[in-house]
Structures are given as structure tokens and as C-alpha cells.
Amino acid sequence: xxxxxxxxxxxxxxxxxxxxxxxxxxxxxxxxxxxxxxxxxxxxxxxxxxxxxxxxxxxxxxxxxxxxxxxxxxxxxxxxxxxxxxxxxxxxxxxxxxxxxxxxxxxxxxxxxxxxxxxxxxxxxxxxxxxxxxxxxxxxxxxxxxxxxxxxxxxxxxxxxxxxxxxxxxxxxxxxxxxxxxxxxxxxxxxxxxxxxxxxxxxxxxxxxxxxxxxxxxxxxxxxxxxxxxxxxxxxxxxxxxxxxxxxxxxxxxxxxxxxxxxxxxxxxxxxxxxxxxxxxxxxxxxxxxxxxxxxxxxxxxxxxxxxxxxxxxxxxxxxxxxxxxxxxxxxxxxxxxxxxxx
Amino acid sequence: xxxxxxxxxxxxxxxxxxxxxxxxxxxxxxxxxxxxxxxxxxxxxxxxxxxxxxxxxxxxxxxxxxxxxxxxxxxxxxxxxxxxxxxxxxxxxxxxxxxxxxxxxxxxxxxxxxxxxxxxxxxxxxxxxxxxxxxxxxxxxxxxxxxxxxxxxxxxxxxxxxxxxxxxxxxxxxxxxxxxxxxxxxxxxxxxxxxxxxxxxxxxxxxxxxxxxxxxxxxxxxxxxxxxxxxxxxxxxxxxxxxxxxxxxxxxxxxxxxxxxxxxxxxxxxxxxxxxxxxxxxxxxxxxxxxxxxxxxxxxxxxxxxxxxxxxxxxxxxxxxxxxxxxxxxxxxxxxxxxxxxxxxxxxxxxxxxxxxxxxxxxxxxxxxxxxxxxxxxxxxxxxxxxxxx
Numbered sequence: 001x002x003x004x005x006x007x008x009x010x011x012x013x014x015x016x017x018x019x020x021x022x023x024x025x026x027x028x029x030x031x032x033x034x035x036x037x038x039x040x041x042x043x044x045x046x047x048x049x050x051x052x053x054x055x056x057x058x059x060x061x062x063x064x065x066x067x068x069x070x071x072x073x074x075x076x077x078x079x080x081x082x083x084x085x086x087x088x089x090x091x092x093x094x095x096x097x098x099x100x101x102x103x104x105x106x107x108x109x110x111x112x113x114x115x116x117x118x119x120x121x122x123x124x125x126x127x128x129x130x131x132x133x134x135x136x137x138x139x140x141x142x143x144x145x146x147x148x149x150x151x152x153x154x155x156x157x158x159x160x161x162x163x164x165x166x167x168x169x170x171x172x173x174x175x176x177x178x179x180x181x182x183x184x185x186x187x188x189x190x191x192x193x194x195x196x197x198x199x200x201x202x203x204x205x206x207x208x209x210x211x212x213x214x215x216x217x218x219x220x221x222x223x224x225x226x227x228x229x230x231x232x233x234x235x236x237x238x239x240x241x242x243x244x245x246x247x248x249x250x251x252x253x254x255x256x257x258x259x260x261x262x263x264x265x266x267x268x269x270x271x272x273x274x275x276x277x278x279x280x281x282x283x284x285x286x287x288x289x290x291x292x293x294x295x296x297x298x299x300x301x302x303x304x305x306x307x308x309x310x311x312x313x314x315x316x317x318x319x320x321x322x323x324x325x326x327x328x329x330x331x332x333x334x335x336x337x338x339x340x341x342x343x
Numbered sequence: 344x345x346x347x348x349x350x351x352x353x354x355x356x357x358x359x360x361x362x363x364x365x366x367x368x369x370x371x372x373x374x375x376x377x378x379x380x381x382x383x384x385x386x387x388x389x390x391x392x393x394x395x396x397x398x399x400x401x402x403x404x405x406x407x408x409x410x411x412x413x414x415x416x417x418x419x420x421x422x423x424x425x426x427x428x429x430x431x432x433x434x435x436x437x438x439x440x441x442x443x444x445x446x447x448x449x450x451x452x453x454x455x456x457x458x459x460x461x462x463x464x465x466x467x468x469x470x471x472x473x474x475x476x477x478x479x480x481x482x483x484x485x486x487x488x489x490x491x492x493x494x495x496x497x498x499x500x501x502x503x504x505x506x507x508x509x510x511x512x513x514x515x516x517x518x519x520x521x522x523x524x525x526x527x528x529x530x531x532x533x534x535x536x537x538x539x540x541x542x543x544x545x546x547x548x549x550x551x552x553x554x555x556x557x558x559x560x561x562x563x564x565x566x567x568x569x570x571x572x573x574x575x576x577x578x579x580x581x582x583x584x585x586x587x588x589x590x591x592x593x594x595x596x597x598x599x600x601x602x603x604x605x606x607x608x609x610x611x612x613x614x615x616x617x618x619x620x621x622x623x624x625x626x627x628x629x630x631x632x633x634x635x636x637x638x639x640x641x642x643x644x645x646x647x648x649x650x651x652x653x654x655x656x657x658x659x660x661x662x663x664x665x666x667x668x669x670x671x672x673x674x675x676x677x678x679x680x681x682x683x684x685x686x687x688x689x690x691x692x693x694x695x696x697x698x699x700x701x702x703x704x705x706x707x708x709x710x711x712x713x714x715x716x717x718x719x720x721x722x723x724x725x726x727x728x729x730x731x732x733x
Contacts, residue, residue: 177409
């Protein structure tokens with residue numbers, strides 16, 4: 001992770017090699033390749049509490065990992081046909097471009113330029129995040145507008161640095177930025193007082209605070225200085241595969257909306273609601289349209305749960321991250337999660 | 344009858360013609376493969392809708408860099424941001440090379456000391472620094488600096504208006520203007536002139552064999568240009584005093600802990616290697632040279648300076664070049680501890696634009712160019728110090 005030159009050189013070779021050797025016969029090919037291989041290659045964070053991390057038995061846990069498991073359930077009828085590929089922020093897109101992975105589920109912000117210049121497509125947003133700022137409560141700072149001349153610790157390879165400048169420049173606030181490649185150095189520099197402020201996505205700030213000696217010592221400022229819609233990413237020009245990933249996510253959201261949970265999905269097979277019947281494959285042939293088994297959505301819910309269950313399991317208030325749903329609530333409850341209809 | 348040399352088949356058997364032919368074929372092959380790869384990469388990138396080309400260099404970078412020797416803000420282009428990174432890389436490398444050479448020379452000579460304590464200490468120094476990866480040392484020095492020094496708000500003040508904290512060392516500075524730059528340039532010219540004057544006098548002494556008082560002339564050559572520049576340009580002396588703000592200390596000049604950790608890490612680690620190079624160089628000069636110079640009445644220090652070191656330099660300079668090159672290249676580890684060098688700036692650029700191949704091409708080109716420049720300089724110096732065979 002720290003061997004920057006090496007990382008970049010590897011990725012350069014990777015990108016070059018992919019461009020040279022991999023024939024971009026991607027269209028429609030991903031599903032066939034995945035089935036032939038017998039597993040999905042899923043790019044995730046190496047270690048990010050709540051999103052993707054290996055537990056003490058070496059099993060990958062977390063929200064982003066579960067999204068990949070949902071896709072695996074849809075394709076194979078089993079959640080464990082996934083090989084997780086830990087990627088850092090620098091090489092994630094190139095790994096996808098070059099075919100090292102089939103889907104990238106790694107707290108990745110959807111932006112215009114990423115969508116349009118990288119040869120990639122974004123699936124539906126799975127987590128509405130935004131960049132926040134965290135300070136030591138001893139400073140008595142109440143708002144980001146007080147941060148003139150502060151030193152700010154941040155990580156490279158993300159949209160963070162640019163957001164900071166977009167937010168502070170029009171307000172005439174000058175600051176010192178200290179950029180770290182390594183997560184540990186970044187956190188330690190903040191904890192030791194080298195920086196007054198640490199900044200990253202709010203969800204990630206919660207995981208930084210969770211590992212502090214005394215989490216209560218740190219406060220996250222109220223301002224959200226950017227929109228960070230996190231979404232899974234696939235290669236461009238393979239609409240079947242993109243649809244599979246997208247509708248797997250929509251299934252999670254719709255299941256919560258219709259009150260279908262891991263526990264009651266079998267009862268729901270008897271549901272009289274046409275939409276639920278179509279989704280669970282009791283009637284119609286939605287699965288076939290995706291070139292999947294008609295039980296695809298049933299399998300996703302039965303094996304992984306719905307969106308709310310995924311959220312509470314990895315990120316919710318009972319976990320160390322202690323996040324509230326916030327904007328990641330169903331549209332029917334005032335949030336932003338909205339699935340198109342299953343018909 | 345045709346002469347044998349002009350017949351085409353005969354020509355093929357000519358050793359010199361063959362040598363040229365092989366080289367032409369080899370070059371054509373390399374260029375051809377390179378051209379094929381380049382074309383292929385461009386085509387496939389276009390097919391995959393991945394943006395290519397260097398047009399992005401003109402777009403505004405949109406991020407700040409905490410240390411810069413040229414005027415830069417986030418509205419400037421990516422190209423200028425990369426230039427800032429290049430200067431930062433050169434800046435830290437130059438200091439690291441000076442530090443490593445000084446420390447290496449001292450420790451290398453100490454290793455050969457007859458004092459067992461001193462030589463053992465030097466041995467420990469060399470082995471401890473040489474056998475642990477540089478990256479770990481960088482983490483260590485950085486952790487020490489930000490752990491040992493207090494946070495900015497409780498900064499130590501060893502002298503009035505000098506602040507020492509884990510935000511760095513902050514000292515008062517002069518407000519810089521064009522006049523100051525002129526004086527600086529004149530001072531550099533003074534140093535060059537002093538060397539020239541000293542050289543002229545040395546040559547004259549060699550020719551005439553007469554000794555002459557030199558130092559007043561050298562001193563005059565050293566001081567005259569800057570003094571003259573001060574009189575003509577009249578720089579104003581406005582001091583930029585550090586001031587405690589709510590978070591940071593503003594004003595003055597700041598030496599960041601990232602720079603210090605990188606400088607110390609690079610400098611000390613390289614000095615261990617240089618110490619060994621120096622020791623090997625000195626040992627390569629035969630005992631006979633020492634004995635001979637003692638017998639003509641030279642003291643130890645004179646022997647070292649006039650007899651041993653000039654001969655040792657032949658052996659020292661080539662590996663020293665490698666050491667400088669690795670110091671320069673290792674400065675790219677800066678990113679681990681947050682120093683904004685070329686790699687860090689390229690990294691951010693690549694992530695914002697997604698154009699990794701171009702980014703890597705740029706920084707490979709920069710490192711290659713700089714390394715070749717260092718090699719050329721060191722080769723020139725080596726040719727100068729190499730003993731002339733008689």
C-alpha cells in the first residue's frame with residue numbers, strides 16, 4: 001500500500017497489458033465468463049470497518065462485501081461464490097478496466113468524469129454519503145467556517161482534496177493540507193495533533209472515531225461539504241451484467257419496502273401482491289429477462305436479507321460504527337432509497 | 344572485375360558491415376515493438392472509451408499543495424502542480440545528499456579510528472541504518488517527531504519568536520522581493536568568483552613557486568558582489584514575525600515535520616552506505632602511501648588530505664554516484680509520510696483525471712532525466728578527480 005512507485009508501476013503495466021492483450025469483447029461476456037469461472041471477482045476495500053474487512057476467521061464482512069454476495073446469490077443461487085479482491089483507491093478502476101474483477105463494490109463515489117472518461121458504468125447508489133470534518137472537541141470548534149489556518153489531514157486517491165478546496169476557496173479560508181498514502185499514518189497524525197482536522201466521508205469518519213482511544217474526544221462538524229453517492233461499478237458496454245448488478249441492489253431496496261425479510265421471505269411466496277409475486281419468481285419470468293434463474297431475487301433475500309438488514313448488520317446503531325439511516329432510508333420514510341417497479 | 348569489397352554477398356561477410364547491420368536490426372526491432380505497443384495501447388484505450396492524451400495538463404488542478412517554491416494555487420494547471428512536485432522532490436533530495444555525504448564521511452573515517460569506542464559506535468551506526476528498510480525508518484522518524492514534540496498550541500519556544508512543535512519548526516523570515524532574489528544571485532556569483540580567484544592564485548603559485556597572501560583577495564571576491572547588490576537594489580528588511588493563531592502559527596518560515604522526517608530518513612540511511620564507501624576507498628590506498636608520506640615529514644592530517652583522499656576518491660566517486668541516485672529515487676517514498684513530492688502530486692493528478700498511463704510516463708521521464716543529469720555531473724567530477732596516469 002505504501003510502495004507507491006511499485007503500485008503505480010504495477011497498475012500502469014496492468015492497464016497497458018489489459019489494453020494490449022485483453023480483447024474488449026466485453027459486451028454480454030461478463031455473465032458467461034462468471035458462470036464459466038464459477039465465481040464472481042469482487043473488488044473491495046482491504047480494510048474498512050463496516051464496509052469490507054476480514055473478521056478473525058478470515059471471512060470478509062461488511063456492507064460492500066454483502067452487496068457482492070447478493071449478486072452471487074442472484075447468479076449462482078448461493079452467496080459464497082465470490083472471490084474478494086482487496087484494492088486500494090489508486091488501482092480500483094484499472095483493476096476493473098483490465099478485467100481483474102467483475103464488479104467494484106468499494107465505497108466508490110459516482111461522479112460525472114469517472115462515469116464518462118474511465119470506460120465504466122455505475123450501478124444504483126447503495127449509500128448516500130458526504131465528506132465531513134472531524135476535530136478534537138478541546139478546540140471548541142462548532143462549524144467549518146471557523147477553520148481558517150487549520151492543518152487538515154487527508155488521504156489521496158479520492159475526491160476529498162478537491163472537495164475541500166471547492167468548499168473552502170469561495171469562503172476565503174486558507175488551510176494547510178497534509179496528504180497521507182497510508183491510513184495508519186493519516187489517523188496517527190490526527191490523533192497526535194499534527195493536524196487539527198481530519199477529513200473523509202462521514203461514514204469513514206465514524207470508523208476513524210471508532211478506533212480512537214477515547215472516541216468521545218472527537219466531534220464530527222455539522223457541515224457536509226460534498227455529495228458522495230457510493231455505488232457499485234461495472235465495465236461499460238455490457239448491459240446485461242450491469243442490469244444484474246443494478247437489479248440485485250434494487251431487490252434489496254424493494255424487499256425492505258415490501259416488508260420482505262430474510263426470515264419471512266418463504267411466507268411471502270404466498271403473498272397476493274402481484275409485484276411481490278413477480279419479484280420472487282412466483283409469477284412471470286423476470287429472471288429469464290436477466291438470463292438468470294427465476295428465483296434470483298428470492299435467493300438474494302433468503303441468503304442475505306433486505307437493504308435494512310444489511311445496513312443494521314454492518315453499519316447500524318448496534319455496530320461500532322453506530323450510523324443512523326439518515327438519507328439512506330426508504331423514500332416512503334423520508335429517505336432517498338427508491339427502487340423502480342418490478343414489472 | 345569487381346573488387347571483392349563491393350560485391351554484395353562479400354559485403355555481408357565483412358565483419359564491420361555485419362556489426363553495423365546487427366545494430367540497425369536491433370534498433371529497428373526495439374523501435375518497431377515500441378511503436379506497435381504504443382499504437383495498440385492508444386487504440387484499445389479509445390475502444391474502451393478511456394480518455395487519453397496530455398490535454399489534461401492544461402486543466403486547473405483544483406487542489407492545494409502545502410509546500411511550494413513557485414507561486415501556486417488550486418486554480419493553476421496540473422502541469423504547474425507537477426512542477427511544484429518536481430521542485431519539492433529536488434529540494435529534499437539536495438539536502439539529503441548533503442546530509443548523507445557529510446555524515447557518511449565522518450562515520451566512514453570514524454570506522455577506521457584507532458579509538459575502539461569510536462570505531463564501534465560507527466560500526467553500530469552503519470549496521471543499524473543499513474539493515475532496516477528505509478520506509479520503516481521514515482515511519483519511525485515521523486512517529487518520533489509528531490509524538491515527541493508538543494501540539495502547536497503548546498509549542499516550545501527555545502528562542503523568542505522561534506516555535507517548535509509537531510507542526511514543525513517556525514522561525515521569523517524576511518519578506519521576500521525581487522531585490523532579495525538579486526542579492527541572493529549576487530551572493531552565488533560571489534562564491535563562484537571566490538573559487539575562480541583562489542584557482543588563479545594557486546596556478547600562479549605553482550608556476551612561480553612563490554607563496555603569497557591569498558585570503559584578502561578571496562574574501563573580497565566573495566563579499567563584493569552581494570554588498571554591491573545590496574547598495575544598488577536596496578532590499579527592504581521587513582521581518583515576517585510568527586504569530587499564534589487559533590490553530591496554527593502563521594507568518595515566518597515553517598519547516599514541516601514531513602520534510603524533516605524525510606530528510607533525516609533519506610540522509611541517515613544513505614550515510615550508512617556512504618560511510619562504507621568512504622572506508623573502502625581509504626583502505627584501498629596502500630599502506631606504503633601512508634608510510635612514504637610520513638617519512639617525508641607530512642603529518643597525519645596532511646597525509647589524509649594530500650595523499651590518501653585524492654587517491655581514495657577514484658574508488659569512492661563511482662559508487663557514490665549510485666548512492667546519490669538512490670537517494671533521489673527513494674525520495675518518492677515521501678508520500679507515505681505526507682511530503683508533497685512529485686509522486687504525491689502525480690498520484691492526486693492520476694486519481695482526479697483517471698489517466699494513469701500518462702501520469703506514470705511523466706514521472707518516469709522526470710526521474711530518468713534527473714538521474715541522467717546526476718550521473719553526467721558525477722561522471723564529469725569523476726573524470727576530474729581520477730588520477731592521471733603518467
